[in-house]
Amino acid sequence: MKITIISTLGVVRFCRDLIRQFFDNQGILNASALTYTTLFAVVPLVTVSYSMLAAVPAFQGAGDAVQQWVLENFVPATGEVVYEYLSDFTAQARRLTVVGVVFLVVTSIMMMKNIEAALNRIWRVDQPRKGVSSFLLYWAVLSLGPLLVGIGFVVTSYIAALPVYTSATDFVGPARVINMLPVLFSTIAFMLLYTAVPNCSVPILKALAGGFFAAIMFELAKRGFAFFVTQFPSYELIYGAFAAFPMFLAWIFISWIIILMGAELSRALTIYQPASKSISRPHLLVILHLLRQLWLVQQQGQPLTATEILQRTPCLNQERWDQYMQLLMQANVIRRTTEGGYLLSRDLHGLSVHDLVSMLPWPIPEAETLKQAEAWEVLLNSRLQGLDDAKKELLQMELAQLFSHTEPVTDHP
Template structure:
């Protein structure tokens, strides 16, 4: 049990470090700003798509009320009135104005994808037609599927077996948790579909469940904070709803992005993280695998590294290849990666000087590693440490005195 608790705490620290390294708070602020301008266009496009089908007349307003009732704190009632007025005015726009609204909605989706690709270390975002088709499917098919699901659920809840005096036992509880289940499904779909990389569905489901539960807890806590600490109302008066709504959007995006970090972190091998190998050691392992496969006339991909016994996470693999490509040591082929430089003309000293990761301390290195070069490398580091201690072993005061005397 203590070992499991330790691994869990290590994993939490790992996620927090990644979240800060990926500038999660900054991305959440950018998405909050984008959401402020895109929420009306998104809702306008949604209502327009639903209004195009006679069977969905009035469903848009019901969906809006359902979302504000179940996913927005109690302070959102005033915001809902404002948004309803804005959307009513937006419906009177010309086709040019509607086109600008659609472009604004596209920009929001593009910002979300950029934030997710940064978390997953995706270097090649969607481009051209694939990006357009994905966004168009979200803006067109998304509202239709949402309306169909809402209409079906409304019909089911109207049945006597569900809401009548002879309702089935336990159905009421299911209806109460329905918003949470819908939120889990939505976040799971977002985490699985938005990043331009393969995301295991079970990891997306775990992240979606985490984000949905945390968002619901945050909604309850946010409502309590506003009720018991009405400082915003005292300062801003009737205008207090706006900063509170912005604060809630920012908090929501923080939760969504941290959930994305969780999904990406689950895709990283726990076996690899438990080794805690320094990045420089990983670079040498990858170079060794590249060198051996090059001699056999084969390209390598990440799966070849896994087959060699090293469960390297995809984000570390991308960072290492980016460095090696910058050093002109590797290049991409149609089937993978190969060495594009004679390693006989590239010294280990060059690698140590040019790599962006600091030279490894001996106490952080494992005693044994299943690599043929590792014993000699470790011994060289020991000799380097001894030589460095010999050269710079004097006290700082002696060095400064010597410098002053000179």
């Protein structure tokens, strides 16, 4: 019973930290910005998808079928109306000149850059992809993405015609088998989004967990949104025939919140360390432990991942790590590698304890009563004790003596 309570408290604490991290990373603001960008980029993306599918003879005519299936399964209630308008817009867009096509591609790339920026912010990555790597990633999404969707659609149709599939639907039920496909495809799509887009190394299993969470939440939100649209149609009285577009915009906003929350979960599962009641050591001591771990592995020419830093540094949890990482990177003490690891960016022979303290927003801690400590901790504690004694001696002055002092004091350089 005690273990169950502890486990429940751990889950509650994890969910609380996850939500706090989502708001700290400005998740609502990012979802709003991505919704605004999506509104302008959805037609270019659909047009590019049509063009890529049309380039393969086997996929001739698959674009309409794929788009219809996506809107029926992933856009609740208003999918048919949105599909008609998107088809009209896309038909017009496909008759554009070369300049218009370039504009569509640029709009699509801007959309993906905004997505990358939002995910990089979640993973604490300051430098986005640049140059050839950025171009190759975006081109792969624009070219291979629609082709993979088309292949998945053709393979699904082929599997649906097999006798094995017919036997499975007879046993489980055709509706249940078909309803599992959007969850499966959504999980795979979100996993690829979480692993490929951020400019850092994301563990595949953690991305898969985040993708599965986003897919389940996506299905629940879709059912809830469809229930609201069908059972509370008062919005139609206000917007009339235009009612589908505000609902579509609201759904895009909800979708981005779910997608960003799945990315937050992927990162939390990667680096999360539960808060402990024993975390009472001063910030300076924890940061020194952190820097010592980086100093030790740097002598072997290796960086440390965030997970390894959290595991090796005493009294360090996710909240403290996020603070320390930002401070130390801004002070150019540590830096992040392209693979997502961390290493020292300066020689510690030229960095004193006083220099480090001046970089931190916290005061110098007092000396501790050490029971078990390493040699460097004992040396630092003796220096802190000497500093405490010096401060106590210098400030051992009665207030009456301080206030009765009338001679001017000259500041010496």
